[in-house]
Amino acid sequence: MKAKVISLKPREMILGRTLERITLPSDMCARLDGRSRYARFGTAIHVSSSLVQAGSDNHQILEIVNLSPATIILHAGMHVCQLQFMRISSPADKPYAKFGDIARTQ
Template structure:
């Protein structure tokens, strides 16, 4: 069951979930809340000859950090057919006991100019805390300037059928943007 704007605000008021900083009243739609873009963008360095094997035993995402460069800027120009990792300004917390999970989805106003905010990873598991990392790609024919603070995605909360025995314990728990490199 998807939560309505009233249910999301009630969950925030009761401490069932947390979004910090708390969204403005006009950030809510009937069944979602908009999140905004942080001023931290991570791009892949060009490293010819490097092959990434995520299925290999012992593979760790943290090893890939050496192939990335973080940039802190108020504006980032996402070129056509290009990829960037970005973050929401808001830190989202969904305790295991909340009986909730969430999905991050794009906004139609952003999608209509060719921007996708996630490739295949929309799920925000029960037990997660941190800013949401966005895997952004510009499928459009034009370069697009992304401004820090702009509304970039929406969070849709869903009720779970019980509480999990094992909350989210993955590699991205308590994730945080890297500092500029």
């Protein structure tokens, strides 16, 4: 579903997807985190699996949960997450985009 506005009720969870396709070389990985401004409203943007594997080439899936007692309104295009990039000491033997079955379909 490509909704422009979503109302997320208390304790409700939805799956989202980054607008940007994240492409990393085989010697770099990243960590995806929610922005703190949303945490202060009681919204968890990325519940688990924050590592973006070396060699990834896909959109990242977001597990968005409303932990607050109030309904939260989300708009398409909101800047809800951020990436921290990390260079690794040697290139990945099996880059994720080449060997990750699910990664190729996102």
